[in-house]
Every structure is written in structure tokens, then in C-alpha cells.
Amino acid sequence: MTNVLIPESMEELRRILDTHPGARVYAGGTDLLVKMRSGLEAVPPCLVCLERIAELGAVSEHGEVVRIGACVTHSRLLADPVATEHLPVLVRAVGVLGSQLIRNMGTIGGNVCTASPAGDTLPPLYVLDAELELCGRTGSRNVALRDFIRGPGQTVLGENEILAAVRIKKPRMFNLCHYEKVGQRKGLCCSAVSLAAMLRVSSGGVVEDAALAWGSVGPTVVRSREIERILIGEELSVERMREAAAEVGKIVSPINDVRADAAYRRAVAGNLLLRLAARDESCL
């Protein structure tokens, strides 16, 4: 039998983690419980469910920073006016994550800490240059997301440390955002390739700034300053995107797996840039 504890405050959580070595935390359970059933994760002596800790479940604004508690479910994020107004690229991705059921249970913190190469919140969080608030025994520390995930399923989360919140500076310098996820089906889609993008495009149609992030084409999300630089100063057109697309193959390192083959992922990763030129995904 595994004990299941459900703390209602950070203090209670701290006490539990201090007294239960080997305890595993979870929020929605849509990753951990599935892996425990399939044997990919061992059954721990104690499970700690974070869903009732109020401090972890809120979205708040602090000047230019939006703070999303780690246990904010995807459904709650989609309904949040602050997130909808300031973080459309993230909201767009979360809108096509899983299904109504998964979104009611899964959380942004869970998606980040699971650190799957196909995690749907990750490409948007990378283009948003998100920062993570980690809470440990000795206090808190902030780590940039790009430094937090080291590889598939690997993060720098220390022992007895939990992810408390995701902090994002409101992206003021972009006027076009885009997210596309490609999988084997439309519903309940597990990403085979995804692209999150934020651009600033002048009234003349020239790209002035770009932030791009690809998912499912490497051990972690791929960002590339080189590709971004190729776009900057150029027209947002299909021809220019085709040129940039040809370079994308060099910066991604996809694998063959049951969802898709590497050659497909490589080709599509580049192709998705062309969709940016179709210009029906603008926001803000």
C-alpha cells in the first residue's frame, strides 16, 4: 500500500517532505500515475498530492511579470484573463493539449517537471523565456527554463525541491504569435513536431524580431538564434520562410519512435515556418 498525503499549505508540504524520504509529489497524476502503472516509475512508499495547496494554484500579476502557480491546471489557465491577455502563445498551446479531461487534471508544473521532449507547454514557455521558482528546504531559487531541463525527463530539481511557480515577463516586443502542433490525429494529440513562435513584424511586413521554439525534435525544446537571425530584417513571406526552413534541418536532432520517424520530423520542423507566412495566426 502506498500512503497518499494531501497537504493544504506549503508549510505542511515542507514537513511531509522532510519526514518522508522517497516521497513522490504529483498534481494531476496524468504522467506519474500512468508511468507507475506501466512500470516506468517505481511505486514509491509515499505519494504527495499538491492539488490542495492554495499558494501553488493561483495566477497573479506582479508588474511586468505573470506568475503561474505550478499546480494551476491547464483548464484554469485557459480560463484566466491575465494569461489570456498577456500570454496568448502559451494559452494557444494549452488549448490543444490533451482533452478536456486531461486539462482538468494536468498542471503546468507537471508538464514542466515531466520534461518530456513533447511537452506541449514547453515550446511556448521557451519562447517566453520563462523562469522557474523552485522551493527547497533552504529557501527559493529562480532558474531559467532553458537551464532547468537537461534532457528527456531530466531537470535540475534538487532533492526535496519542488517547482512552486512559472514566472514569465510579459512579452511586449512582439505582435504576432503562433503555435502549431503536429501529431497523428487532431484530438488527444501527442506532438510529433511542434512550433511556437512570437514575431514582431513591421507595418511593411518585415520581421524585426523573432523567437522560435520547436518541440519533439530533440531531447529538449530547440531554440535557435541562427534561424531567428535569418528571419530578422527579412520580409515575412513564403520564399523567405522556405530559405529559413532549409536551415532548420541542421539545428534539430529528432529520433525515430512509435509516433513518427526522424526524417519526417526534420522535414516538418522546417515546413512549419511556412505557416507563419500564411498570416492567419496573428494575435495581440
Add this chain to the structure above:
Amino acid sequence: MTLRHGPLEIGCPVPRVDAAAKVTGEEKYAIDHTPENMLWAGVKRAGVPHGRLRAVHVEEARALPGVLCVLTAADVPGTNRQGIVHKDQPVLTEDRVRHRGDPVALVLAEDRETLAKALALVVPDIEPLPSVHGPGEAMRPDAPAIHDSGNVLLRAVIEKGDASSAFGECDAVVEETFEVPFQEHAFLETQNGIAHREADGKLVMTVSTQAPFRDRFEIAHALGLDPMSIRIISPYLGGGFGGKDGATVQCLLALAAMHAGGRPVRMTWEREESFIAGYKRHSVKMHYRVGAKRDGTLQALECDLYYDTGAYAHLGAEVMELGMEHAGGPYRIPNVRVKGSCVYTNNPIAGAMRGFGVCQTAFAVESVMDMLAAKLNLDPLEFRRKNALRRGDENCAGVTMVHSTGIGACLETLGRHPLWLERRDWKRAAAPFKRRGVGLAAVFNAMGYGRGLPDSAIARLELALDGRIRIYCGVSDMGQGNSAAFVQIAGGILCQDTSRLELILPDTDRTHPSGSSSAGRTTYTFGNALVQACNALKEKLLHRAALVLMLDEEKGLALLPGRVRHLPSGREASFELLARMLPEADRASVGQFIMPVAHDVPETGKEFAIGFPHVFFAYAAHLARVEVDELTGRIEVTEYLAVTDGGKVINPQGFEQQVHGSVAQGLGYALTEQLLLDRGAILNAGFADYILPTALDVPEIISVAVETFEHTGPFGMKGIGEVGTNGPLPAVANAVNDALGRRLTRSPLTGSRVLRTLGEGPAQPAIGGAPVTRHEWVKRGGGSS
């Protein structure tokens, strides 16, 4: 509540009677039965595709507290062989492991946790043998023999005329190779059941099964029991689609019950085990060659089919037989030669699945038909209409079509639909990076068992003491709504509403043998028996009423809800009154029916023990509109039209339900579903990676019924349960070709395959212009590509 309360009428869209209990969660499926004092049974599976089982280490498992016993082959009485026709599958493995799912030991435990622990402690000692994983591999002279009889379960030929010479007279010939993967039924209620043994030795089982009456014989043969000492109860199934035809858990469960000291035992296959141990749709490789005259008249068709039947026969020979019978499509072709090889491999077991062998050949034949039309510069719809079978024609198997044959009418109806008429404008309006195409498929599917065994049903009706009428139904309802149709038939003939009718689901102790729920046969065959029983009961009730009402003749009597009325005088006799006045034996009526068979059996197909040939067919013409994304290769089916000939429609809502459901499964087969195998190991044995269509993936499906009149069917109907599954793959492949000028010959039609084909040089035009060339596919060893 706004449901009708009046007497049921044939032809009306009456809501299904089973819906009420299902919508409240009250309906108990086999998996919902958990009697007191229940034990759990489970099986340890080999995990190795081919090998010699040297021993099974069971001592540790046996010693675990809460484990009642651990059984191996030595504990199996009888033949230890199960199978529907060909009994080659051990209940528990003796010395030969033939696929990873082969059961090597059976554990009986007090609870699920102990069962799991015990199974983990059972260790089979298997000496691996080289394994084969495709028909080509398995048929090589140096291939390891999977069965003593060799690796070919059956080789057969269906031919008429002289195909080889006839090609010489054709103005256009096309040739192509097609390949389709294993498909999973993925019914939501997995294989399961409960069983217990009574004091007198009778075995009682409640199981999710499509064939309760036959199950008794399968169990009896396997375990050396008397089939009449076995009672099988078949509740509504949470889906079957062919995967619960033939013993799944039954023999294992019976064996467990024999060691349970009278306690009830449950066996439930969880989803992963359902993938590993359950039956599959055959993976098939098909070489096709077809030729026609310049004016489009089909002249010759030749094909070589290789069915991968996996480790055991199940219904492999019968599946291939049906595929071969349908290999020429619903067309008039004077010269045909169909060769089929049904081959054992060390892959999972292939067996019955909706569309039974036909789904596969439909892909090939409907693709080559489009290719041929293109080569001759003919419209694909006109080409099909020109060659479509009519009543009186001989089909490709050489059988005269003496029953309703509506394919021509289906094609004609499709040709008048806006989805077809407005296709050019629709295609031109494609958005950036999208290419649009429209594709057709003309499909058919035989109904019934064919020759060689009786396709029979026996229906019993009873006037109960409370005045209600009980229908004793001998065929399982796996969701196709046959139960509801039977209530509607009885209500229609006897003028009763739902509240006065009661349906007894199959129970070998209470209902009569009526064959399996399969082959699109149940509403037709059982329906016909039921009509007979209803008419007999009606006659009886009117006669008995005349007696009760002291009438000097039976004229002027009518059945009304719950009573008989003498129309001239207005006097009535209630059913309750009549029931009380009749002895029990007189309150019942029985009807029986055997489906007619083909009388002109051609001099071919002699290798088939049963099945060949069939004589009743459902027909359909399908149209798929697709949008292909050039950036991702993904295919979206935006609309789907199915025009179906199922004879007269008894319940339009039920008819549509079957069309929608079969098309949806066909779309899954077309676009996303495949078992990914690596030396027999299923890499995607779960719903995370076995991709089923969700509500976002199935388009609006337009169903149009073309009502021929099937004279032999109840109220003119014939079964359409399967025909819809055969259309989507070829219709979508043809639509993709229309959109891209590229032909995909391997399914599923994934984004990856589409993108690869887009990258292979200049496109070939779909209609007119240069001939379509053959595609060489780069094969990857082992996995899919």
C-alpha cells in the same frame, strides 16, 4: 420524456430499447458482474515469439499466500486445443511457444493484487527458436516450421475464364502491389467473464462473447467436457467487431472454474493484455493486375494475396476466403484468377474483424480501378457504373447474383450528390498549403456464413402471465442494435409498444441456438425466425381469443396493445386473460430459419472447407473529400458520403448508426491505425500509441440508403454491419491521389508517407494524360515505414 409510447412500426426511427439502461449506467455488461466470494484468474504469457517450452517454474507462485493453484498444460484435460474451425490453439502451451502472447500457466488467486504478484513469480523456461514475421519469410523453404503441418494454413484459387490470355486482349493494363497492417478491434469492454461450477458439475459462465452457443462446444472439445453441461450467458457486449467471436477467455476461465471448489472466478484482460493476446485483423500483401478494353469494359483481373494469420488459424482460412471472393470488386469481370495464401507467422493471432478479409482486398481493387480509369482517361464514377454488377450477372467468383444487387443504384445516387457534382469548384477553393481531392470506392460485403454450415436461427416468443410478450433472443448484441430491431419487429407484427415487450438476451439454458453475432447475419436470420414466431403467435392469440369471446369464426379479430379486439362488436380479450387461460406450453411459439445458399457453386474454390460461395451481399458507394496539408502531409477527411444498399430499412436510425460506426472504423484503418511490430512484439500495445479516431477526427458522415427489396429478408432487409468498413481506405487513398497525383499503396496513410511521396519527383496527373506508373516502396526491415 418525449419517447414514443405507441405500438412499434417497422421503418420508423424508433429509439433503441437498450439505450435507457445504458444511459443511466444500470446495464450490466459481463465485466460488471462481481459475485460474492469471487476468485481471480490470470495467465502468464510467453513473451517470446517462437520457442520450445522446456519447463514452467511455478513453485514460488504456488507458495504465495492467497494463491489457490497454478496450472500448466499437464493440468488440462481433453484435447487442450481450441479454435472455431481449425483447432490448433492450445489452451495452455505444451511444448511449443508460437507467439509472445502464448499462455504458459494459469494462476487462480484470492484477489487481483495476489494474482499479479503470483504471475510475476511464474517463470517459463523457453529455449528460443528462430521466428518468422511475415508471409514471405514464413514461406521460404528454410523457414522454421511453426506448426507440424508447415507454415501455410491454406492455399486456394478462385478463377473463372482465362485471365492470363485475356490480358493480351486488353487496351489498358495496370499493375500494383498493396500492403495493409494488422488492425486492433479496440472494443472498450475488454475480453472478460466469470464462471463457476455447480455441485452437479455444470459450468455456468457469463462472458462477453459473440457466440455463446458455439463457445460450449469449443470449451467442451478443449477440456474434455460435455457441451450440454456448460451454460453460457451473453449480456450486451461493450463492443465485439469480430474480436469476441471464438474463445478468448472462455477455455481458460472454464479450466479455472474447475479448480475453484465451486467458487466463482473472474478473468479480465486489461488493455495491454487485450492487445497482446486478442485477435487482430490480418495484415495482407496484395499483388494486383487488372485490364480493360478502351471503352472501359473490364476484361481481366489477376491477384496474389498473402494473409498473415499469425500463430494460430482462428478464422484465417475463412477470412482469406471472403477476401478472395470479393477480390474482384462488385464488378462484372469475365476473366478472373485470385490466388491466396494464408500463412502462419510468429506474430499475434489474426482472426475475425468487421470487414473480414474484404477490407484488405477492397483497398487494392478500388485503387487499381481508379488507376485503370485514369489510364483510359475515363471518369472514375462512370467507369465503375459501366462495370457494376446487376441482378442476373455473374460475380467475380462465378456466382449468379439472384438476390438484391443495388451497387448500380448506389453509384447512380452518389453521382447525383452535390459532394460529387460540385467537386471541381470545391477543389479549386483550397487554402494555402492545402490540396483538395475527392475519391470514390464501390464496395460490397457478403452476408451470412455461405455454404458448408447452416446459417440458422431459432426464435421463441412467450406470452407471459403478466400479459407481456417475451422474446427469447439467441444472438448476442454487441452494439449493432439487433436486439432493438427484434423488439421493433415483434412490436410491428403484433402491434405492441415497448412497454409490453421484453427481450431475453442469449442464455444457452433459456434461448435457442441461433449462430454467432457476425457476418452481418443476425437481424436477417434471427429476424426471419422471429417473423415466423410472431406470425404463429398472432394466429394463436387470435384463435384463442375467438374461443374466449365465444365467436363462431376468427374473422374481424385484431391485435392491439395488450389485447385482442373483435372489431365488429368491440369486445376484447386481454393478453393477461389469455395467458391465464392457456397452459404454459401453449403460451409459446417458435420460429426457425436457415439463410438460403448459392445453388450455382462454380468449379473453383475447392480448397475452402466452408464459406465459398456467398450469395447475399450488401453494397455501398462511398465518397471521401480530403484536404492534404503540404507542410505536414496530414490528411483531413472533411466530408464523407456513404450510399448503402441494405435492402429495406427497418429502422433508419439503426441503419445510420451502423453506417456511421463502420465508416469511422474504416477511417481509423485508413489514416492512423496499425500494430507496430518488432519481431512479434507490439510496440504500441495501448491507447497512447495505438491511434484511434476521436470526435475531432471523424467528419460529418452523410448516410443515404438506397432501398432495394431483398425478397428473402425480414421486411426486405439484409445486413449492412460490415460493408461500411471497406470503403474509407480506398476512398481516401483515391482522394489523396486526386489531390496530389500520387498514389499511396501502403496503409495507414500517415503524414509521413504522404510527405515522402510529395518529395518523390514530379506528380502524375490523376485523370487523363500520362499513364500512372508503379511505385517502388523502400522497405525497412522489421518495422513499418
Add this chain to the structure above:
Amino acid sequence: MKLRFVLNGESVEIEVRPDRRVVDLLREDFGLTGTKECCGSGECGGCTILVDGDCRLSCLVLAAQLHGRDVVTIEGLARNGRLHAVQEAFMEHGAVQCGFCTPGMVLAAVSLLARQPRPSREQIREGLSGNICRCTGYVKIVDAVEAAALKLANGDRR
């Protein structure tokens, strides 16, 4: 642990292992077999229940998590013998075939309509995309939910 929560409108209390899956708790300990298990890994929606009004996958919720919550299963949807508008619509519109996905599908639809009272057909499809049906091809399910939405919007409560 002693688990206390509201189940289908009634307060209940039960001694249970905290790590027991809610789908097993409901089916085996409460005998409410309307909630089904079809995959055990959250991929099919067959085990859908409502927790505090939100639809959730009971195969991935542990008993301890239900403490103090308001749980509704398919058996608790009808009130005083009157079916919910969604249940009625499913029956009328032919949205039930084998019926195994039906309990989960109905609850997912109820949850969807609570959030989005007038969804388009596409939005209905999206809302039900986590509930697999192998029999119907979804068209009639969408018809039923659309009709139920209209009924509920017209003030025909439940």
C-alpha cells in the same frame, strides 16, 4: 483511511486504502458499475466522473483525493427519476450503440455544457475528444449534445 465525501448527492463515509484508484472504489466498494475502466491510463475517457463539477479520469484519481469533494457518477445524474437532458438526448438521437463509452461520454458532455452552454458542433467535438467511442463514429453523439444544449438553454433544466 476514513474517507468522507458526497457521492451522487449523499454524504458517504468509507474505510479505504488511500491509494485505491477511484474507478475501483466506485465499481467495487460502492457497486456503482456505471463508471467503466477501458484502458487504465487516461487515454479513453471511459472512467469519466464529475468531481466538484469538473470531469476527471477516475482511473487516475486516488481515493484520498476525494476527501470532502462532491462526486457525481452516471448513476447520480438523473434526479428524482428524471433523466438529465443529455441522457434523454442520447436516447432520442441514437447516440448509444454498445453503450460502454456512454456513461463517460454523457458526463463529459454535461461538464462541457456547464462551461460552454451553446457550443458549436466543432466545440462539442473538441469537448468530447478525450472520450473514445468505437461504435458510433461520434456524429449522433454530437447531434445529441447539440440538442441537449438547446433544451437546456430553453430553460428545460435537466
